[in-house]
Amino acid sequence: MEFEFTGEQKMLAAMTREFAVDRLAPVAAEHDRREHFAVETYRELGGLGLLGVNVAAAYGGSEAGAVAYSLAVTELSRECASTAVTVAVTNMVAEAIERFGDEEQRQRFLPPLTSGELVAGSFALSEAGAGSDAAALSTRARREGDDYVLNGEKMWVTSGAYSGVLILMAKTDPSAGGRGISAFLVTPNLPGFKVGASEDKLGMRASNTVSILLEDCVVPASRLLGREGEGLKIALAALDGGRIGVASQALGIGTAARDAAARYASERRQFGQPIASFDAIRGMLADMSTELEAARWLTLRAAWLKERGVKRYSREAAMAKLFASETANRVCGDAVQIHGGYGFTREFGVERNFRDARVTTIYEGTSQIQRIVIAREVLKQFGSSLPAG
Numbered sequence: 001m002e003f004e005f006t007g008e009q010k011m012l013a014a015m016t017r018e019f020a021v022d023r024l025a026p027v028a029a030e031h032d033r034r035e036h037f038a039v040e041t042y043r044e045l046g047g048l049g050l051l052g053v054n055v056a057a058a059y060g061g062s063e064a065g066a067v068a069y070s071l072a073v074t075e076l077s078r079e080c081a082s083t084a085v086t087v088a089v090t091n092m093v094a095e096a097i098e099r100f101g102d103e104e105q106r107q108r109f110l111p112p113l114t115s116g117e118l119v120a121g122s123f124a125l126s127e128a129g130a131g132s133d134a135a136a137l138s139t140r141a142r143r144e145g146d147d148y149v150l151n152g153e154k155m156w157v158t159s160g161a162y163s164g165v166l167i168l169m170a171k172t173d174p175s176a177g178g179r180g181i182s183a184f185l186v187t188p189n190l191p192g193f194k195v196g197a198s199e200d201k202l203g204m205r206a207s208n209t210v211s212i213l214l215e216d217c218v219v220p221a222s223r224l225l226g227r228e229g230e231g232l233k234i235a236l237a238a239l240d241g242g243r244i245g246v247a248s249q250a251l252g253i254g255t256a257a258r259d260a261a262a263r264y265a266s267e268r269r270q271f272g273q274p275i276a277s278f279d280a281i282r283g284m285l286a287d288m289s290t291e292l293e294a295a296r297w298l299t300l301r302a303a304w305l306k307e308r309g310v311k312r313y314s315r316e317a318a319m320a321k322l323f324a325s326e327t328a329n330r331v332c333g334d335a336v337q338i339h340g341g342y343g344f345t346r347e348f349g350v351e352r353n354f355r356d357a358r359v360t361t362i363y364e365g366t367s368q369i370q371r372i373v374i375a376r377e378v379l380k381q382f383g384s385s386l387p388a389g
Helices: 007-024 027-035 038-047 066-081 083-099 103-115 174-179 231-267 279-308 314-344 350-361 367-380
Strands: 121-124 138-143 147-158 164-171 181-186 193-198 211-221
Touching: 007 038, 007 066, 027 083, 027 350, 038 083, 038 103, 038 211, 066 083, 066 231, 066 279, 083 103, 083 121, 083 147, 083 231, 083 350, 121 147, 138 164, 147 164, 147 181, 164 211, 164 231, 174 181, 181 211, 181 231, 231 279, 231 314, 231 350, 279 314, 314 350, 314 367
Parallel strands: 121 164
Antiparallel strands: 138 147, 147 211, 164 181, 193 211
């Protein structure tokens, strides 16, 4: 087995690390406090090729692959998880357009999306009554001549107030359940498209999250992504890749918290010696590091399988997302504990890590949903099955 990264992967990770340290680290805490969505940052990231890491060069992408994408998202997350989530979702949207779109759609949306001209891409699936149960969505799309007319409300739309294009799911055949869902490429200039208020969130506060209102929103039929009834298939395929992105985010957040805890433990003195000399603290750091390393390889294996394209990677992506997100939450909690009272203040970055990590167990499928996905895939080997989750 080969565990060495390619020259291109190393170069992209190093470039991303340098950008994160130079451009994100100095402003991340302030942007978090102000809930500031830094539009200019995403234009820069587009110029670096980080908004289409796994997209073909013909459409403006870097064509560097899923492993390089995971490495890049991890490095961004170490300094600013809010930036990383916008980058991850934009990449997910770009990949879905390349995979399921027709040539006109690819040419129209991918170059401006990967360059940062459109700032961000968004994925609009969840609703107030349809979260883990994606097939229960109530947004409707009815065909009228050369257009579809959409009505409904989407929730938790990342970058929704700044997005240049959204992949939005709506039911074209309400009687068909999940098989009646279709995907549309929706832009904010369409009539009947409205952006709701920004969510006041616990973490990822520099990442914009809004609701999207569709009131007789007229979408040209040419914006249908794939065919009618393929929306759930497109969503689940996108979420497989999205879970690798969330695992990478969690890994970066957890790594930042572990590093901060190790530095603090080396400097903080109690009873005449650094607290890093105490077995209790060393044990915590050892466990944090071991779990992060396991999360790292689960995440990279899922990315490697995606990159090879020889088999489905739903189970591996779910495993990576589940373990990395749960690990990040434990690690960030321990990092706050090692910092003691200081960890409970905004003076130290572990407080932000702790808040940012929490959502990684929720979006792109909760930890409970990941367990359903994993169990379903395992049981298939023994002739058993579980309902889709």
